[in-house]
Amino acid sequence: MDGVLFHGMKPIDGAVQFMDAIYDYPHVFITNNPIRTPDAVADKMEAIGFTRPNEEQIITSGEATALWLSQQKANFRYFAVGAEGLHQSLQKYGIEDKDDADFVIVGEGAGIDYDAIIIGINLILKSRAKLISTNPDSSVDDVYRGKHAVLPGGGALVAPFTIATGQQAITIGKPNPLLYEIALQSFLQQDNAHDYQFEDCLMIGDRPDTDIIGAQKLSIQTALVRTGRFAPGQKLPKHMTAPDWDVDSLKELLKCLQ
Numbered sequence: 214m215d216g217v218l219f220h221g222m223k224p225i226d227g228a229v230q231f232m233d234a235i236y237d238y239p240h241v242f243i244t245n246n247p248i249r250t251p252d253a254v255a256d257k258m259e260a261i262g263f264t265r266p267n268e269e270q271i272i273t274s275g276e277a278t279a280l281w282l283s284q285q286k287a288n289f290r291y292f293a294v295g296a297e298g299l300h301q302s303l304q305k306y307g308i309e310d311k312d313d314a315d316f317v318i319v320g321e322g323a324g325i326d327y328d329a330i331i332i333g334i335n336l337i338l339k340s341r342a343k344l345i346s347t348n349p350d351s352s353v354d355d356v357y358r359g360k361h362a363v364l365p366g367g368g369a370l371v372a373p374f375t376i377a378t379g380q381q382a383i384t385i386g387k388p389n390p391l392l393y394e395i396a397l398q399s400f401l402q403q404d405n406a407h408d409y410q411f412e413d414c415l416m417i418g419d420r421p422d423t424d425i426i427g428a429q430k431l432s433i434q435t436a437l438v439r440t441g442r443f444a445p446g447q448k449l450p451k452h453m454t455a456p457d458w459d460v461d462s463l464k465e466l467l468k469c470l471q
């Protein structure tokens with residue numbers, strides 16, 4: 214979403230028109246960012262000029278984590294470290310229990326501290342809780358205390374737990390397949406979606422290393438827009454298969470699709 218539809222609170226030129234043009238096609242929004250709930254993301258989109266999507270169309274890595282865990286174990290018990298949106302998603306499907314958790318979940322955003330690390334690593338080492346990470350990003354660009362800043366991503370925040378326990382986390386967000394799989398499940402629940410497979414879908418993203426490579430692994434068609442991480446003309450990472458569409462913006466992509 215960020216770098217494709219908007220930068221912070223500013224819609225990207227042509228993005229609102231693009232979404233209106235594809236409104237009748239089944240679509241979902243996926244984001245590695247677990248900080249806001251789907252409802253809060255829909256509110257934000259509406260506030261900056263987009264037609265408000267249904268909550269079910271927005272798959273954040275926090276929501277996908279909660280849904281995926283509920284499919285592994287109904288009424289799972291968990292200890293979570295992260296922002297409010299992650300906690301709200303988890304509360305819908307699981308039971309918070311810092312003494313006897315099945316899963317220790319580490320999300321991007323504020324919330325981590327020394328106590329949380331100690332509770333989490335003891336659950337993993339002594340109670341055999343599994344370590345879960347919402348998203349693998351090393352760092353993210355965002356606004357912090359009113360100024361642009363580089364912030365630690367989900368991958369950076371789970372590192373103390375991984376190092377202290379020697380347990381690798383199961384990671385939900387892009388480029389791993391789980392976020393896409395949860396998105397496809399949600400997609401198939403929409404009225405106008407038939408028995409679609411990954412091959413029938415188009416992933417539109419701004420990051421070759423996560424959005425595009427993750428989708429290519431699942432045979433999803435891909436479109437790279439150069440309004441976020443990559444600027445027009447910038448070379449793609451080596452050893453990467455080119456996306457099916459490589460366009461400067463959603464405005465240009467809309468012309469290709471018409």
Ligand SMILES: [Mg+2]
Binds near residue numbers: 215418419420441
């Ligand atoms: Mg992005």
